[in-house]
Amino acid sequence: MNSKAIYIFPFYTFYAEELFKNLSEIKKEDVLFLATTLYLNILENLSGKQDRIDIYCIWDESEKDNLPDELKNNNHKIIFKGLSNKKIPFEKLSSKEFLSYKNNLIVFSDAIDIRPFDYEQYFNLLNIEDESLVIAKDKENNIAVLGFNNFSEEIISSLVLSGFDYNNFLSRIKSCEHFMHIVNDVLLVRSTNHFKRLYLELSQKKSIEYCSQQMHERFTHLFVEYKDLLK
Numbered sequence: 001m002n003s004k005a006i007y008i009f010p011f012y013t014f015y016a017e018e019l020f021k022n023l024s025e026i027k028k029e030d031v032l033f034l035a036t037t038l039y040l041n042i043l044e045n046l047s048g049k050q051d052r053i054d055i056y057c058i059w060d061e062s063e064k065d066n067l068p069d070e071l072k073n074n075n076h077k078i079i080f081k082g083l084s085n086k087k088i089p090f091e092k093l094s095s096k097e098f099l100s101y102k103n104n105l106i107v108f109s110d111a112i113d114i115r116p117f118d119y120e121q122y123f124n125l126l127n128i129e130d131e132s133l134v135i136a137k138d139k140e141n142n143i144a145v146l147g148f149n150n151f152s153e154e155i156i157s158s159l160v161l162s163g164f165d166y167n168n169f170l171s172r173i174k175s176c177e178h179f180m181h182i183v184n185d186v187l188l189v190r191s192t193n194h195f196k197r198l199y200l201e202l203s204q205k206k207s208i209e210y211c212s213q214q215m216h217e218r219f220t221h222l223f224v225e226y227k228d229l230l231k
Contacts, residue, residue: 005055005104006104025229054101116209142165196230
């Protein structure tokens with residue numbers, strides 16, 4: 001077992017109805033395709049790191065039969081859990097996995113502009129003796145990534161109770177007891193405006209650092225379908 005672990009959480013499953021509403025101009029099946037592509041993009045950026053980092057894919061057990069082929073390999077661990085209540089997977093991980101690793105990193109699946117190198121940087125920031133937190137967030141203060149080097153129930157319960165909102169999370173923890181490393185302006189795709197920003201982000205050459213040609217093609221399929229929306 002490695003000393004570091006990453007957990008990819010399917011944010012869309014937690015807030016499905018709200019997200020379908022926020023992305024109402026996109027067909028439901030295309031929202032699901034977008035969600036899956038974002039998830040797979042994160043997983044692809046972690047490819048090759050499995051010898052140093054244990055990777056856990058969290059997936060709704062009710063969607064077990066719809067598991068993408070890309071997740072059906074032995075390079076990562078899949079945890080099937082009921083996700084209708086967002087507390088359940090965190091409680092499960094708190095009883096075993098979070099306790100088993102020195103450094104843990106939670107990544108929400110709709111985050112897009114995180115480079116493979118960034119994950120190494122996050123773990124380097126956690127690699128100190130004192131209690132430390134790494135938080136990456138978007139412009140609207142939604143948490144995209146949370147890393148910690150000493151498990152505490154306070155951290156996990158505060159994350160869940162905050163609804164993954166940065167300011168709410170800070171108000172619930174004794175932040176003075178932790179070294180805080182904050183990364184700003186990660187893009188989370190949770191609305192039509194975010195979808196438009198995604199299009200602009202992926203139009204830039206630098207996006208190849210965190211989105212491969214294969215993933216670009218999947219996103220481009222959606223951009224072509226909704227070209228009028230993107231004007």
